[in-house]
Amino acid sequence: APHTVQAYRASLLHFLADPAFTEEAYSWHQDGLLIVEDGRVKAAGDYAQLVSTLPAGLEPHDYRGQIITPGFIDTHLHYPQTDMIASPAPGLLPWLDTYTFPTERQFGDPAHARATAEFFLDELARCGTTTAVVYCTVHRESVDAFFEASEARNLRMVAGKVLMDRNCPDFLRDVEGQVGDSEALINKWHKHKRSLYAITPRFAPTSTPAQLGAIAELAKAWPDTFIQTHVSENKDECSWVRELYPDSRSYLDVYDGYGLMRPRALFGHCIWLDDEDFARMAATGSAASVCPTSNLFLGSGLFDFEKADGAGAKVTLGTDVGAGTSFSMLQTMNEAYKVARLKGSYLPALRMFYLATLGAARAMDLEGTIGSFKVGAEADFIVLDPKCTPLLERRSVHCNSLEEQLFALALLGDDRAVRATYAAGVKVHERSGAVA
Ligand code: GUN
Ligand code: ZN
Numbered sequence: 001a002p003h004t005v006q007a008y009r010a011s012l013l014h015f016l017a018d019p020a021f022t023e024e025a026y027s028w029h030q031d032g033l034l035i036v037e038d039g040r041v042k043a044a045g046d047y048a049q050l051v052s053t054l055p056a057g058l059e060p061h062d063y064r065g066q067i068i069t070p071g072f073i074d075t076h077l078h079y080p081q082t083d084m085i086a087s088p089a090p091g092l093l094p095w096l097d098t099y100t101f102p103t104e105r106q107f108g109d110p111a112h113a114r115a116t117a118e119f120f121l122d123e124l125a126r127c128g129t130t131t132a133v134v135y136c137t138v139h140r141e142s143v144d145a146f147f148e149a150s151e152a153r154n155l156r157m158v159a160g161k162v163l164m165d166r167n168c169p170d171f172l173r174d175v176e177g178q179v180g181d182s183e184a185l186i187n188k189w190h191k192h193k194r195s196l197y198a199i200t201p202r203f204a205p206t207s208t209p210a211q212l213g214a215i216a217e218l219a220k221a222w223p224d225t226f227i228q229t230h231v232s233e234n235k236d237e238c239s240w241v242r243e244l245y246p247d248s249r250s251y252l253d254v255y256d257g258y259g260l261m262r263p264r265a266l267f268g269h270c271i272w273l274d275d276e277d278f279a280r281m282a283a284t285g286s287a288a289s290v291c292p293t294s295n296l297f298l299g300s301g302l303f304d305f306e307k308a309d310g311a312g313a314k315v316t317l318g319t320d321v322g323a324g325t326s327f328s329m330l331q332t333m334n335e336a337y338k339v340a341r342l343k344g345s346y347l348p349a350l351r352m353f354y355l356a357t358l359g360a361a362r363a364m365d366l367e368g369t370i371g372s373f374k375v376g377a378e379a380d381f382i383v384l385d386p387k388c389t390p391l392l393e394r395r396s397v398h399c400n401s402l403e404e405q406l407f408a409l410a411l412l413g414d415d416r417a418v419r420a421t422y423a424a425g426v427k428v429h430e431r432s433g434a435v436a
Helices: 047-053 079-084 092-108 110-127 140-152 182-189 209-221 235-244 251-257 275-284 292-297 305-311 329-342 349-355 358-363 390-396 402-412
Strands: 005-015 026-037 040-046 061-070 072-078 129-135 157-160 195-201 226-231 265-269 287-290 314-317 381-384 418-423 426-430
Touching: 005 040, 005 349, 005 358, 005 381, 026 047, 026 061, 040 047, 061 418, 072 079, 072 265, 072 287, 072 314, 072 329, 072 358, 079 092, 079 110, 079 129, 092 110, 092 140, 092 235, 110 129, 110 140, 110 418, 110 426, 129 195, 129 226, 129 418, 140 157, 140 182, 140 195, 157 182, 157 226, 182 195, 182 209, 195 209, 226 251, 235 251, 251 265, 251 275, 275 305, 292 329, 305 314, 305 329, 314 329, 314 349, 314 358, 329 349, 329 402, 349 358, 349 402, 390 402
Parallel strands: 005 061, 072 129, 129 157, 157 195, 195 226, 226 265, 265 287, 287 314
Antiparallel strands: 005 026, 026 040, 061 381, 381 418, 418 426
C-alpha cells in the first residue's frame, strides 16, 4: 500500500513575513526535505536533520537541483476568457464589447463551460498555480462547471457568478436589482471540499445602485465569503463611473458606500486610486490585485507599489487572463518588476515570490492554510527548475545569491520552469521531456 507519508528532497523556499517590511522574512534550505502526510505539511527543513524521522523504508522523491516552493496564488483571472486571450483592442471598454461579452455568452452551456474549465485548470497546473480567484460568467452553469472540475482535482479554488444588471448585452444581464442564483451557489459551493465562494459584481458600471444594494445584503449575510470586482483600471472607465455615481467621492468609494470593503475583498487593478482610497484599502483590510500583463496589454496604466506599501494596503498579483497575456505567475512577476521600475520603485524577486505565495494567502485570510510550509498547511507545492531552458541554465551558473537566482527565474521563466505541481500532496502536473 502507498505510504500516506511522502517526502521530497530539494532546495526549499517559503516565506514567514513580508520581505519589504521584515529582515528575516523567508526560510531557505539548500538541501531540504519537505514531508507531507495526508495532504498536509508535516515538516519542512534540512534534509540532514529530518531524514531520520521518515518511516522506515520511505525513499524521498529526489528533486535535488530544483527549488520547491508553495504553489503560486493568482488572485484575479477569468476562466471564460481563456479562448479570447490575446485579442487586440484599443483599451478596456472596446475590448469588453468586441470580445468579452460575446465569448462569455457561451457559458450558459454546461458542456462548453466544463470543457473550458478543464483546459483552464490544466494550464494553471502547468504554470504552477495551485489557487486562483476566478470570475465565472453570469450563468450559474458556469459556476457549477468550474467547481465540479476543480473539486475533481481537489484544488483550493475561489470563484463566483458574475453580477451585472445594466450596461451589458441582454443575454448576460441579471434581473434588475437582483443577485440571481448567488445565494444558492454560496450554499452549494462555499466551503464545500476545498471550494470557496466569491461574490462577484463585475464592476460598478454594470451594476445599478439597486443591485449593489442587494450585493451589500448578501455580503453582510455571508461575512466569510470573498468579494471580487474591478476598480480604477482605465481612465475612460473612471470617467464613466463618475457620471454613473456622481455622489461618490471616488470610484472605490462607490463600493465602500455599499459596505463592500472588508477582509477577503479583492479589488482588481487599483491603478488610479488616490491617497484616501489607499488609506481605505488599508483600514478595511481589503486587498489590491495587481495585474501587470493585463495593464500593459490594454494600456490601462501602471500600479503604484510604493504608494500602496506606504499606505499599508495589502497587495497581491493576478494574471487577469484573458486581458492578461500569460497564465504564468513568473511572467506576471516579470511585468510587475518593470511596472514598478517605470513608477520609480523597485520590487526584489524575493518580494515578488512572497506576493505570489504567503502575501496572497494573508490577503485572502488563508494564512496557515495555503501559501507556506507551516506545519499543518495544505501541501500545495511546486518544483521549479532553475535550469529549465538553455538560457536559464547558462544564466544560473553566474547567479551569486538566492535573489539573483529567483530574479532570473521570474524574468526568464514561465510554464517551462515548472517541473511538477502538487495539490494537497498529489501530483497534478509533471513536465514531460528533459531540458526544453
Ligand atoms: N472590467 C470589467 N470587466 C472586466 C474584465 O473582464 N476584464 C478586465 N480586465 N477588466 C474588466
Ligand atoms: Zn479582470
